[in-house]
Amino acid sequence: MKNxxxxxxxxxxLATLSACEKVVQLDLPNADxxxxxxxxxxxxxxxxxxxxxxxQAYFDQSGIAFVDDAQVYIEDxxxxxxxxxxxxxxxxISKVEKTxxxxxxxxxxxxxxxxxxxxxxxxxxxxxxxxxxxxxLPERNGFIPVGYYVFEKAREYEPDGDFYLWNIxxxxxxxxxxxxxxxxxxxxxxxxxxxxxxDPNDPLKDxxxxxxxxxxPWSFEKGxxxxxxxxxxxxxxxxxxxxxxxQQQRSGTPFDPxxxxxxSNISGNAYGFFRVVNxxxxxVLVTE
Numbered sequence: 001m002k003n004x005x006x007x008x009x010x011x012x013x014l015a016t017l018s019a020c021e022k023v024v025q026l027d028l029p030n031a032d033x034x035x036x037x038x039x040x041x042x043x044x045x046x047x048x049x050x051x052x053x054x055x056q057a058y059f060d061q062s063g064i065a066f067v068d069d070a071q072v073y074i075e076d077x078x079x080x081x082x083x084x085x086x087x088x089x090x091x092x093i094s095k096v097e098k099t100x101x102x103x104x105x106x107x108x109x110x111x112x113x114x115x116x117x118x119x120x121x122x123x124x125x126x127x128x129x130x131x132x133x134x135x136x137l138p139e140r141n142g143f144i145p146v147g148y149y150v151f152e153k154a155r156e157y158e159p160d161g162d163f164y165l166w167n168i169x170x171x172x173x174x175x176x177x178x179x180x181x182x183x184x185x186x187x188x189x190x191x192x193x194x195x196x197x198x199d200p201n202d203p204l205k206d207x208x209x210x211x212x213x214x215x216x217p218w219s220f221e222k223g224x225x226x227x228x229x230x231x232x233x234x235x236x237x238x239x240x241x242x243x244x245x246x247q248q249q250r251s252g253t254p255f256d257p258x259x260x261x262x263x264s265n266i267s268g269n270a271y272g273f274f275r276v277v278n279x280x281x282x283x284v285l286v287t288e
Contacts, residue, residue: 035067035112037272041074041100042231042279043123048074048094050084050108055271066090070112077105100276108266108274119266119274126162126232129154132284133200134220141212147219148286150226151203154194162186163238165277166193167229168216175218180248181241182216183233224286232278236265240273 039050052067072084072092084092100106100123110117130153137146156162166182168175176182184191198206198213206213220226233241243262264271 033065035110035115035117035268035270037108037110037117037119037266037270037274039108039272039274040277041098041106041275042277043100043102044279045097045099047096048082048084048098050074050092050110050274051090052092052110052112053090064090067112070110072111073109075107075109076101100278102278106276110270115268117266117268117270119264121234121237121265121274121276123276124162124232124234124278126164126230126278126280127155128280129228129230129282131200132226132228132282133203134226134284134286135203135213137207138204141207144215145219148222148224149215149219150228150284150286151195151198151213151215152193152228152230152282153196153198153200154230154280155196156186156191156194161235162191163233163235164191164193165231165233165238165241166216167231168218169227169229170218170220171225180245183238183241185235185238220286222286225283226286227281227283229279229281232280233275236263237273237275237277239263240265 033054033056036053036055037050039048041048050072052070052072054065054067056062056065066089068086068090070086070092073081074084074094075081082094082098084094087093102123102125105120105122107118107120132150132152134148134150136148137144140146150168163185164183166176166184168182184193192214193216195213197211203213216228240262243260246257247259247262261271262273264273266272266274
């Protein structure tokens with residue numbers, strides 16, 4: 001009898017709580033659509049792509065509003081102008097494969113309706129990655145558990161003021177998407193991922209003498225193919241990524257920073273970023 005009474009009370013309580021529910025319709029104002037521009041050109045030989053879209057109302061479920069009626073140009077500091085042609089899904093593509101030249105400055109110009117948007121970036125030099133090495137860590141080291149790890153050894157062309165982004169691929173699948181962006185700079189210290197002082201032929205010997213190679217933050221399996229892609233980026237893009245990552249890490253607590261749009265390098269009140277990067281890459285097969 002007591003158990004039956006408890007069940008009845010629980011049902012009545014749930015029904016009462018359910019009856020208290022009320023659907024609130026939020027009347028959010030619709031702001032004017034803003035152009036979003038995303039593009040990356042590099043020292044890799046490929047067709048240049050610029051993607052254009054428009055911001056939409058919060059409750060708009062109609063899909064991405066791509067821009068298909070703009071004029072898009074990329075010009076270098078030597079006066080060479082490339083006119084990009086619309087393809088699909090907001091993508092404007094160069095007619096031929098291109099590569100950015102180290103030291104040259106590139107300006108993106110987008111004309112949409114009565115507005116013109118521009119952005120400028122430089123192609124910076126970087127030394128190539130010397131090597132990418134794997135090793136097996138047999139004992140836990142601080143926060144790093146036992147497992148197979150990969151690190152790179154590289155040098156810097158300039159002593160300071162360099163900014164980098166890394167993409168890590170495991171068997172062809174990108175891993176850096178799982179944690180956001182992997183970035184570093186030598187603005188205030190040596191870039192940690194370069195591991196300049198490590199002997200790649202015997203990293204465990206260096207660990208024994210207290211010099212621990214800074215690995216990329218994933219463990220791997222023996223036999224994995226791992227590719228490290230190192231991008232030399234501008235300070236403006238580094239700051240853009242940092243701000244974007246801050247917003248990605250918001251957890252809904254009172255300690256979160258206020259929401260804001262990352263600082264774009266595109267004039268004319270547009271969102272997004274036009275970036276010019278220098279890419280160096282090497283691969284390794286994970287072994288003992």
